[in-house]
Amino acid sequence: MKKRLIPTLVASSIAMMALPASAETTVTIGTVNNGDMIRMQELSGAFEKSHPDIKLDWVVLEENVLRQRLTTDIATKGGQFDVMTIGLYETGIWGARDWLMPLESLPADYDVDDIFPSVRDGLSVDGTLYALPFYAESSMTYYRKDLFEQAGLAMPEQPTWEQMRDFAKALHKPDQEQYGICLRGKAGWGENMALVTTVANAFGARWFDEGWKPEFTGEAWTSAIEFYVDLLGNYGPPGASSNGFNENLALFNSGKCAMWVDATVAGSFVTDASQSKVPEQVGFALAPKQVTEKGAGWLWSWALAIPASSDAKDAATEFVTWATSKQYGELVAETSGVAAVPPGTRQSTYANEAYMSAAPFAQKTLESLNKADPTDATLKPAPYTGIQLAQIPEFQSIATQVGKLVSGALAGQMSVDQAMKSAQSITEREMKRARYYN
Known part of the structure; x- marks a missing residue:
């Protein structure tokens, strides 16, 4: 079981009053052992600190092994994972089969329109996002x-x-x-x-x-x-x-x-x-x-998606929104330097003069992404x-x-x-x- 409920205690001496029920939800994340994802795991303590009711459980695997595990789990509705690190290939196919949860009604400050159109379109089915991009690459x-x-x-x-x-x-x-x-x-x-x-x-x-x-x-x-x-x-x-x-x-x-x-x-x-x-x-x-x-x-994007089989969808949504947000990019800049901000997903990253001057690869990355069709x-x-x-x-x-x-x-x-x-x-x-x- 992923959720551990602490029952409400009712004291007979206190009329009509009870201690509130509390719950800790475990979100199991399957991700690849690339440097940016390892950094995401290292920084996830900031998320848990601001979300004390959510515990993150990490499964970090080599790329080929990860793909095999996730594909088996999603196809069999195994429910082992609440967040899956997948890409442009899987998202469209799995989203069309209703294997993934649509990611709608995101908070306004998430700024979906800031995501590069080619990446946003690649992670959508009929205009609906089924994964949020962690980084994108050519x-x-x-x-x-x-x-x-x-x-x-x-x-x-x-x-x-x-x-x-x-x-x-x-x-x-x-x-x-x-x-x-x-x-x-x-x-x-x-x-x-x-x-x-x-x-x-x-x-x-x-x-x-x-x-x-x-x-x-x-x-x-x-x-x-x-x-x-x-x-x-x-x-x-x-x-x-x-x-x-x-x-x-x-x-x-x-x-x-x-x-x-x-x-x-x-x-x-x-x-x-x-x-x-x-x-x-x-x-x-x-x-x-x-x-x-x-x-x-x-053209590729490693993105975070929530399988329809997850029993922690709300908590998983909180995490994937945090990990792909502008605020997460700011956290990376503070802890690892602005050049380490996850690349390729947001237009605002490449409009940031501090990033462009600190990252000697940024201009060629942008040019490569723009050429990829x-x-x-x-x-x-x-x-x-x-x-x-x-x-x-x-x-x-x-x-x-x-x-x-x-x-x-x-x-x-x-x-x-x-x-x-x-x-x-x-x-x-x-x-x-x-x-x-x-």
């Missing part, structure tokens, strides 16, 4: 300005992937534990496939043609995966097929990556002297393009919405399996040709089973 290129200068290289505002390979080759010095490039290799639809899909987009690929048929054995996907495997296999760190966001962040902050393409949210971590050995040497560019710049940088993310027309994903229920399962194949090719367990043929077969089977086509 992807961009991080690079070591000092290493580029020493090598006589210049990073363009938006490099091509071929230029990135040339840079990586020039800067790769494994004997000194300096690797040309760090990229996601860990299997997962939200791990390696987030990055890999943007590479594929840039090479002109798409997940499905206009008739919902996959194209993994086509020229665009094959070229993209061959390039990715060659680039990361030759100029990346050892064991790259095991590295996700957190592993690459640790490598970059320890000074071992000359370049890294990943989420814009990492900007505050790579420039934080308490976390990074190279905070003054980090440069920023847009995510690489190739034959097109469409879909080169992704989930409705037009591929060179050829596509039937789905999404940049690094296709917002259909089947995508999670399909992309998880494809992610394992791509990671296997990177690790040398199979050829790219074998991986793409298997990806094609798996995806065709799943899409036919779901009756997208015969």
